[in-house]
Amino acid sequence: MVRSLHGGLAQVESVQSEACATCGARGACHAMGGEKTRLVTALNQAKAQVGDRVMISMPRNAVLGASFLVYLVPALGLILGASLGNSLAPGWGWEPQTGAVVFGLAGLLATWLMVSLLSKRLAKNKNFTVRIVRVLKKGATDAVDQCAAGL
Numbered sequence: 001m002v003r004s005l006h007g008g009l010a011q012v013e014s015v016q017s018e019a020c021a022t023c024g025a026r027g028a029c030h031a032m033g034g035e036k037t038r039l040v041t042a043l044n045q046a047k048a049q050v051g052d053r054v055m056i057s058m059p060r061n062a063v064l065g066a067s068f069l070v071y072l073v074p075a076l077g078l079i080l081g082a083s084l085g086n087s088l089a090p091g092w093g094w095e096p097q098t099g100a101v102v103f104g105l106a107g108l109l110a111t112w113l114m115v116s117l118l119s120k121r122l123a124k125n126k127n128f129t130v131r132i133v134r135v136l137k138k139g140a141t142d143a144v145d146q147c148a149a150g151l
Contacts, residue, residue, distance in 0.1 A: 002048045002132075003039065010044040010132060012056055013037060042130040053137040062128045069118065074111045081107020 004011040015037050040056065048054045082104030089099020122128045 002044075002050050002052045002054055005044065005050060006041075008044055010042050010048060010054075012040050012042050012054060012130075012132065014040055014056065040130050042132045044132050046132045046135050048132050048135050049138070051138075052135045054132045055134040055136055056130050057133045058130045059127060066119075066122075066128065069115055069122075073115055074108055077107040077111030077114075078104050079107075081105070081110075 001013050002010045003013050042054075042056050046054060082100040084107070085099035085101070085103025086096045087099075088103070089096050092099070094102075
């Protein structure tokens with residue numbers, strides 16, 4: 001459901017449903033937080049208005065790339081850092097486990113910073129843009145919406 005409009009963009013509230021179980025993008029949604037409800041900024045191609053129920057879309061390769069970036073890159077940074085620390089630590093007079101922990105955390109932090117910077121650049125790439133592709137219902141409200149609004 002469209003919650004607000006900002007020029008050509010819209011804030012869309014999405015609610016996790018049974019359809020999410022078979023969606024190829026479910027990994028990216030979990031990366032953004034495991035909540036049942038989340039706000040997504042989407043390009044308003046369908047000219048939706050506040051209160052409209054809409055269908056949003058993102059290319060599958062973008063979802064897979066984002067999932068790889070969010071999950072695997074930091075894990076690789078942690079593992080590579082820990083391995084490097086484990087092997088370098090004795091030469092510096094450290095215990096191998098200490099080197100593994102210090103370098104592992106440093107690798108995790110470095111990859112987290114890299115992912116953060118890269119995600120800002122990718123957000124400007126139109127291949128990674130969430131789009132409103134269709135208005136499903138104009139100005140629809142139901143019991144769930146009324147309950148959420150406190151009516």
